[in-house]
Amino acid sequence: MRRMRNTVYVTSEDAWLRKEGANLVVEVEGVERGRAPLHMLDGVVSFARPGGSPALMAACAEAGVAISYLEPNGRFLARVEGPRSGNVLLRRAQYRWADDAGRQVPIVRGIVAAKAANQRTVLLRALRDHGDAMVPEARLAVSAAEARLGHIARRTLAMDTVETLRGLEGEAAATYFAVFDHLIRIGDGAFRFTGRSRRPPLDRVNALLSFLYAMLGHDCRSALEAHGLDPQVGFLHADRPGRAGLALDLMEELRPVLADRLALSLINRGQVRPDDFIMEEAGGVRLTDAARKTILVAWQERKRQELRHPFLGETAPLGLIAHVQAQLLSRHLRGELDGYPGFIWK
Structure with missing residues (x-):
């Protein structure tokens, strides 16, 4: 049975996501609010308008962690993912x-x-x-x-x-x-x-x-x-x-x-x-x-x-x-x- 990994939900609309080492870091107005190891993540769902750094997107794509961007009301905007897996x-x-x-x-x-x-x-x-x-x-x-x-x-x-x-x-x-x-x-x-x-x-x-x-x-x-x-x-x-x-x-x-x-x-x-x-x-x-x-x-x-x-x-x-x-x-x-x-x- 597949192991259930974590999904990070970024709810602060002015948050910025970046990569530090092998971690996802969430900042709000320059202050770190949280971090998580990429290998423990299944996905990231962000309601933040600023977005994330290219380095983080590349690392998530390589690790198979999809990033979904949504409006505050939950409407889907975009998704960043790596190469397709599967047969x-x-x-x-x-x-x-x-x-x-x-x-x-x-x-x-x-x-x-x-x-x-x-x-x-x-x-x-x-x-x-x-x-x-x-x-x-x-x-x-x-x-x-x-x-x-x-x-x-x-x-x-x-x-x-x-x-x-x-x-x-x-x-x-x-x-x-x-x-x-x-x-x-x-x-x-x-x-x-x-x-x-x-x-x-x-x-x-x-x-x-x-x-x-x-x-x-x-x-x-x-x-x-x-x-x-x-x-x-x-x-x-x-x-x-x-x-x-x-x-x-x-x-x-x-x-x-x-x-x-x-x-x-x-x-x-x-x-x-x-x-x-x-x-x-x-x-x-x-x-x-x-x-x-x-x-x-x-x-x-x-x-x-x-x-x-x-x-x-x-x-x-x-x-x-x-x-x-x-x-x-x-x-x-x-x-x-x-x-x-x-x-x-x-």
Whole structure:
């Protein structure tokens, strides 16, 4: 099993990253705020506007440490990485499968079924833990959505085209987010959720989800690259310039498990508060610097939690599940596995 290494998150917007010996050093206004050995790092995610030194970028590229630059609200800007690793034959197989509709279907079916099943588990856990505290109408709505998501997951088995599976994925998302507001137990209205909004997020819940999805996207892309796959060429998500389709594919299974569940916990436990968000004049909402730090600590803690992988039967930290799924996908593309087993959270 791959060892889980660290990701450094640089949240100070005026930070400067540089190399000193074999270490990454973070400075703010000329004062060192932290350092970490490069060989212990899996990636760097920076919200800093100044950036980093060319020497650091070269050292990270040589060590296989990708640097991702994001805006304060979590929107991806750029990524610095070294030469691609992995077997060129695997990438060629990936491209052939992506161009073959018949071969795409089993992979997409596994992704969509796992996503719907994991969304259903989020609702089931909410009903189990807090169903008695919900008003009857909310409890009925969540129960109906849970049943519908289970039905959607089963319907994927009968679908034989990518287009119909994409339709089911959209139906699952609409069903899930239609009741997401009922899972939020803060009653002051500041965390009211009426639907997904992205660029920019228009409320606090969407700002939190978008931020967590950006973190998950970084991890999924790194996992795919580590196993020799091209993150740009997906199966569920069609090719589009500038879009990492396969990273988005992998994210779909893991959003409910890693991001959505964490967002609900942060809100319901009061770890994020209404004043942790900045309401911009243009209508967008973003997190404060202090809130980003709080969320990133919780994100790292969530990734360290262990569970038993349903396909492999092995225990692994949640933070390695993206690597496990990338490995399973690569084995399927090589012909070592008959199908791609999506990750189903239990």
